[in-house]
Amino acid sequence: MRLGLALPTFGPDARPEGVLRVCRTAEEAGYDSLWTGDRVLAPLVPGAPYPSGDGEMPRAYENHMDPLVALTFAASHTTRVQLGTSTLNGLWQPPIMLARSLTTLDLLSQGRLVVGLGLGWMPDEYTAVSVPWKGRGARLEETLDVLEKYWTNDVFSHEGPLFTIPETVVGLKPRQRPGPLVLLAAFTPGGLRRIGRRFGGWLPVAMPLPHLMGMWNIILKEAVEAGRDPSALRMALRVNPQLTDTRTDPEQVPRAGTLAQYVDYARAAAEAGVHELFVDFGQTPATLAERVDLAGRFLEGVRRG
Known part of the structure; x- marks a missing residue:
């Protein structure tokens, strides 16, 4: 099982020196990947409860970096680790712009990008970026259509219910062909079916392993029914200790x-068949130095097993 580490792109350590230190820690210690999250708003009174714990949004989200810019910075200070988003809200910008950004990052990182998409949980953020909260699933499907066309065609156009793209030459192509791995964070029955039908894999959060693997089996079954190879799908499990x-x-x-x-x-997740697990110590009250120490001890403990 591959092991990853979240970059400090939220909270008081979301600074160049904090990101750089975690980048170096990951490369030197032997982690396989680095991950960022996505926020554009930290309302005093969110319009929906945070979907974890006591429903209170973590205070760390009040200070947030742009995830793709942070990963570009990380790419320039690393050579080996993969660079993933967990998750990037891919609906907050036109898909043609998203395609350009992701392709550029994959090129600059020499093909190390993993695209983890999510739909978010807070309607306030959709209001802030002038994107409707309603119809998110359909918007996601069409966004994926555009990404696939952008990555696999030298010339393409798109005419859909939400987006129109005139015929255009696309000279920019990702290092990874036909494109970066695209995962989806979803937990509803419809979301799990969408993963099996269209995505490269799943981005769940830590939960009891029997429940986790039960949901994974739903995804694999849907992939088979869609005529896809279920063994090609990947799971990257986020753990927020x-x-x-x-x-x-x-x-x-x-x-x-x-x-x-x-x-x-x-260790149990690896035995159950989880492909990758990444840990975010940024939601603990520890200092950056303490989190770096925790990251080292965690990696050593898992590898020793």
């Missing part, structure tokens, strides 16, 4: 636990 000083009841993991318990969870 809530670290405790003493061991918690096993039923609390992965919601909360000691570092050793999260190491055990990662």
Whole structure:
């Protein structure tokens, strides 16, 4: 199983020196990937509860970097690790602009980009970027249509319900052909079916492994029914540790636990068939130095197993 680490693109460590330090830590320690998230708004009173924990949005989101710019910076300071978004809200800009940005980043990183898309949870952000909250699924489908055309055609046009692109020459092509791996963060039955039918894989968050693998089997079944090879799909599992000083009841993991318990969870995930697991220590109250130390101890613990 591949192991990744979230970049500090949220909170007080979302600074050049913080991103650079985590980049170097990942490369030197032997992590396989680096990941960024996406926020454009931190309202005082969000229009919807945060979909985790007690429903309160993490204060770290009040300070947020542009995920693709941050990954471009990371690309310039690394040579080996893959660079992923978990998740990028691909609906906040026209798909032709998204295609150009993603293609540029894949080229500049020498083919190390993994595109993780999501639909977000907060209607306020859609209001801020003048994109309707309603109809997100259809907008996602058409966005994917445009990405695929941009990456695989030298000349293309698009006429859809939401977007019109006049016929154009596309000389810019990603390093990865036919294009970067595109994953989707989704948990509804419709979202899982969409992954199996159209996407390269799944971006779940940590949950009890029986439930996780049950949802994964739904995706694989849908892929088979769509005539796709299910073995080609990939899962990259996000873990947001809530670290405790003493061991918690096993039923609390992965919601909360000691570092050793999260190491055990990662080992069990590898045995269950998870392809990649990345950890975000940025949602803990630790300092940057402490998070770097945690990242090293976590990697050593999982690899030792």
